[in-house]
Amino acid sequence: MLKKTAKIIVDVPLMQTDKPFSYAIPSGLENLIETGMRVHVPFGAANRLVQGIVIDLSEEEDSGLKEIAELLDVEPVLTAEQLRLADEMRHTVFSYKISCLKAMLPNLLNSSYDKILTDSEGIQRKWSLLSESQKIEALKEVKSGHLKVSYSARSKENKKIEKYVKASAKLADFKFGKAAKKRAELKSYLLSQEEMIPQKDLPFSSAVIKYFVENALVEVTQKEVSRTAAVFEAVTPDKPKVLNEEQELAFNAIIASADKPFLLEGVTGSGKTEIYLQVIEHTLKEGKTAIMLVPEIALTPQMSNRFIARFGEKVAIMHSGLSDGEKYDEWRKIKEGHAQVVVGARSAIFAPLENIGVIIIDEEHETSYKQDSNPRYHARDVALLRAKYHHARLILGSATPSLESRARAQKGVYHLLTLKHRASEQAFLPEVQIVDMRSNLSDQSVNFSDILLEKIREKVERKEQVILMLNRRGYSSFVMCRDCGFVVGCPNCDISLTLHMDTKTLNCHYCGHQEAVPQVCPNCNGRKIRYYGSGTQKVQEELEKLLPDLRILRMDVDTTKTKNAHEKILSKFGAHDADVLLGTQMIAKGLDFPNVTLVGVINADTGLNLPDFRASERSFQLLMQVAGRAGRANKKGEVIIQTFNPGHYAVKLVAAQDYEAFYRQEMYYRQQLSYPPYYFTVQILVSHKDEDIVAKKAYEIASLVKEKLSDKAKVLGPTPKPIARTHNLYHYQILVKYRFETQLEEVLNQVLDLTQKRENKNLRVLIDSEPQSFV
Numbered sequence: 001m002l003k004k005t006a007k008i009i010v011d012v013p014l015m016q017t018d019k020p021f022s023y024a025i026p027s028g029l030e031n032l033i034e035t036g037m038r039v040h041v042p043f044g045a046a047n048r049l050v051q052g053i054v055i056d057l058s059e060e061e062d063s064g065l066k067e068i069a070e071l072l073d074v075e076p077v078l079t080a081e082q083l084r085l086a087d088e089m090r091h092t093v094f095s096y097k098i099s100c101l102k103a104m105l106p107n108l109l110n111s112s113y114d115k116i117l118t119d120s121e122g123i124q125r126k127w128s129l130l131s132e133s134q135k136i137e138a139l140k141e142v143k144s145g146h147l148k149v150s151y152s153a154r155s156k157e158n159k160k161i162e163k164y165v166k167a168s169a170k171l172a173d174f175k176f177g178k179a180a181k182k183r184a185e186l187k188s189y190l191l192s193q194e195e196m197i198p199q200k201d202l203p204f205s206s207a208v209i210k211y212f213v214e215n216a217l218v219e220v221t222q223k224e225v226s227r228t229a230a231v232f233e234a235v236t237p238d239k240p241k242v243l244n245e246e247q248e249l250a251f252n253a254i255i256a257s258a259d260k261p262f263l264l265e266g267v268t269g270s271g272k273t274e275i276y277l278q279v280i281e282h283t284l285k286e287g288k289t290a291i292m293l294v295p296e297i298a299l300t301p302q303m304s305n306r307f308i309a310r311f312g313e314k315v316a317i318m319h320s321g322l323s324d325g326e327k328y329d330e331w332r333k334i335k336e337g338h339a340q341v342v343v344g345a346r347s348a349i350f351a352p353l354e355n356i357g358v359i360i361i362d363e364e365h366e367t368s369y370k371q372d373s374n375p376r377y378h379a380r381d382v383a384l385l386r387a388k389y390h391h392a393r394l395i396l397g398s399a400t401p402s403l404e405s406r407a408r409a410q411k412g413v414y415h416l417l418t419l420k421h422r423a424s425e426q427a428f429l430p431e432v433q434i435v436d437m438r439s440n441l442s443d444q445s446v447n448f449s450d451i452l453l454e455k456i457r458e459k460v461e462r463k464e465q466v467i468l469m470l471n472r473r474g475y476s477s478f479v480m481c482r483d484c485g486f487v488v489g490c491p492n493c494d495i496s497l498t499l500h501m502d503t504k505t506l507n508c509h510y511c512g513h514q515e516a517v518p519q520v521c522p523n524c525n526g527r528k529i530r531y532y533g534s535g536t537q538k539v540q541e542e543l544e545k546l547l548p549d550l551r552i553l554r555m556d557v558d559t560t561k562t563k564n565a566h567e568k569i570l571s572k573f574g575a576h577d578a579d580v581l582l583g584t585q586m587i588a589k590g591l592d593f594p595n596v597t598l599v600g601v602i603n604a605d606t607g608l609n610l611p612d613f614r615a616s617e618r619s620f621q622l623l624m625q626v627a628g629r630a631g632r633a634n635k636k637g638e639v640i641i642q643t644f645n646p647g648h649y650a651v652k653l654v655a656a657q658d659y660e661a662f663y664r665q666e667m668y669y670r671q672q673l674s675y676p677p678y679y680f681t682v683q684i685l686v687s688h689k690d691e692d693i694v695a696k697k698a699y700e701i702a703s704l705v706k707e708k709l710s711d712k713a714k715v716l717g718p719t720p721k722p723i724a725r726t727h728n729l730y731h732y733q734i735l736v737k738y739r740f741e742t743q744l745e746e747v748l749n750q751v752l753d754l755t756q757k758r759e760n761k762n763l764r765v766l767i768d769s770e771p772q773s774f775v
């Protein structure tokens with residue numbers, strides 16, 4: 001007898017489960033179950049209940065199939081396009097399909113939160129407390145619109161509650177003593193108000209308000225306020241700017257075709273964002289939707305506000321700062337069609353939009369677009385797949401495109417559009433000066449050259465503002481003994497511990513190990529333990545001594561820990577409450593402050609010599625970005641770069657503000673050394689707690705790969721990783737460089753599968769296609 005069945009990908013990350021399993025659909029659910037819904041199914045010999053996703057429905061001969069235990073959704077949480085996307089991603093992302101599918105869902109749906117059903121009278125029932133037959137009834141009612149579903153994780157602590165007050169009936173006749181002037185004032189204030197007002201907006205001290213509350217002179221109501229609503233209200237609407245000639249050319253080219261992706265290479269401040277805004281507007285007019293990706297770190301309120309100012313309530317914002325509940329709310333808003341423009345960081349590429357007309361990736365060269373945990377996808381690759389499916393335009397924008405993208409544009413795979421000038425008529429690219437720190441050791445300072453100090457003074461006198469960047473890439477403050485040279489290291493990882501001044505501890509950035517700063521050297525018992533490295537805090541202290549009247553705002557991991565701290569610092573700086581914004585790389589991107597006329601880079605060198613073939617590219621990009629913060633409006637901008645490597649081509653070409661020259665030079669090196677974009681790369685990382693085992697397995701894997709690939713492919717390694725041990729595991733890496741290899745996907749899947757052999761139980765294998773970091 002034929003029975004209705006569902007094909008399900010179960011949440012058990014194994015090679016055998018990378019393809020779907022068939023389950024019988026229990027009677028009653030036949031007409032309710034759809035592809036893209038989540039279910040619970042019994043799995044394995046013990047019939048453990050696991051979550052799964054329905055990817056197909058069919059009819060099969062019933063040969064004792066297991067039955068679906070429970071339907072978890074009342075409507076599909078994944079679209080057909082998303083299911084297909086996971087299949088396509090799987091060719092270059094070597095983690096199991098279920099992890100790709102889960103990456104497309106808000107966290108809330110990947111965990112076991114309870115559902116709440118609300119009927120038209122507001123009566124609520126918990127899903128988990130219903131019987132099977134009640135659940136089926138409930139599902140039908142949801143379908144017909146009589147019941148609404150929500151998730152209980154949006155519990156009180158996730159909601160923002162605000163107190164509102166209003167004069168109580170008692171207040172009018174209440175008499176205050178003569179001395180209580182403020183209380184009398186509050187009384188007349190409250191009596192003059194017709195509406196409830198937020199308690200926090202009352203222009204009175206909390207002591208006065210407390211008295212009113214305790215004596216029931218006010219009625220207090222608690223209201224839930226939507227956090228995002230507050231963001232939206234605070235933004236003043238804005239109209240499109242008249243595009244300049246270069247912008248107009250680029251805009252028209254984009255509008256004219258959607259046949260291949262665009263690379264928009266525009267110098268800093270050239271008005272790329274304005275083009276994005278107008279392309280999105282055009283797309284909305286066509287009745288289509290848009291995804292706008294920006295790097296997490298650049299997703300400042302300044303950036304999101306530009307989109308909200310143009311498109312208002314049509315915008316959904318997705319970034320990591322939101323709670324699971326808030327993320328779910330934004331996802332819901334998109335899914336229900338209330339938002340047509342999604343602005344977000346990497347994972348927003350999976351936004352459940354339909355009818356996508358344009359996908360834009362700003363600062364496309366940013367490494368944060370590649371996820372560095374499973375599934376290791378690159379948002380750019382996912383964007384290509386989604387754009388193709390929707391016949392949508394894809395725009396990659398940057399002042400300093402990745403070599404990969406720029407090379408594709410060279411070959412005609414992408415359309416190349418360039419903006420060579422700054423957008424506003426009075427704005428010009430800044431003048432960059434390089435200071436050789438080897439010969440410029442000032443007698444008054446370790447971190448500042450005389451010329452930088454002089455420039456800071458000059459700008460501040462003119463009431464202009466300064467951005468100072470301390471490059472901390474590949475750099476950490478560590479603790480060393482001056483007598484014996486001992487550096488305190490992590491007991492689990494081969495790496496020195498990083499000093500955290502705020503907690504006065506030494507922390508491991510890999511495994512999280514934390515210990516107190518030692519008073520005496522653990523090695524020689526000497527007392528000359530010294531801190532090395534100049535953190536932003538030390539630089540701030542030094543600058544305060546050198547220029548005592550300076551108002552400095554500091555932005556680094558320590559000052560931006562709390563929610564919205566980032567936002568507060570930037571709005572203070574924008575309001576000219578400070579002369580100097582001193583920070584780490586996090587200040588390099590996206591900021592647009594017209595009054596900033598000087599950018600100083602305190603140390604250009606730290607990232608330059610990392611053992612990574614992209615070290616020069618990354619340094620060049622970062623320095624160009626930060627230089628681009630100066631002189632964006634009608635005041636001339638200057639940049640001072642302090643370096644110990646003044647002759648390095650990346651530094652010199654920043655001074656010349658010449659991306660194209662850098663591209664040519666760097667391409668030459670890449671070709672010489674057979675690196676991307678001339679070759680593709682895949683990294684295989686093997687880890688085990690026993691060093692002998694990991695070495696042996698890594699050699700086995702390398703020879704398996706060599707055997708399957710042509711002799712044109714280059715298999716480098718295995719070698720121990722630069723940081724050979726973390727979390728008490730030893731790591732070996734293999735790098736495959738190749739151009740065309742038909743067997744590659746298959747052999748890599750075979751390697752992925754190795755961990756399932758019983759003998760390899762404690763072996764960890766990670767496969768990273770186009771790895772973005774080698775240190």
Ligand SMILES: Nc1ncnc2c1ncn2[C@@H]1O[C@H](COP(=O)(O)OP(=O)(O)OP(=O)(O)O)[C@@H](O)[C@H]1O
Pocket residue numbers: 241242243244247266267268269270271272273274275399423424425589590591592628632
């Ligand atoms: N057509 C225009 N007319 C006048 N001003 C403009 C125009 N286009 C953009 N601007 C202004 O020029 C400044 C720089 O523009 P925008 O931020 O869009 O550049 P960008 O290329 O995205 O910058 P970056 O990549 O450096 O962050 C902004 O203050 C913007 O408002």
Ligand SMILES: [Zn+2]
Pocket residue numbers: 481482483484485486521522523524525526
């Ligand atoms: Zn010592």
Ligand SMILES: [Zn+2]
Pocket residue numbers: 490491492493508509510511512513726727
């Ligand atoms: Zn550690």
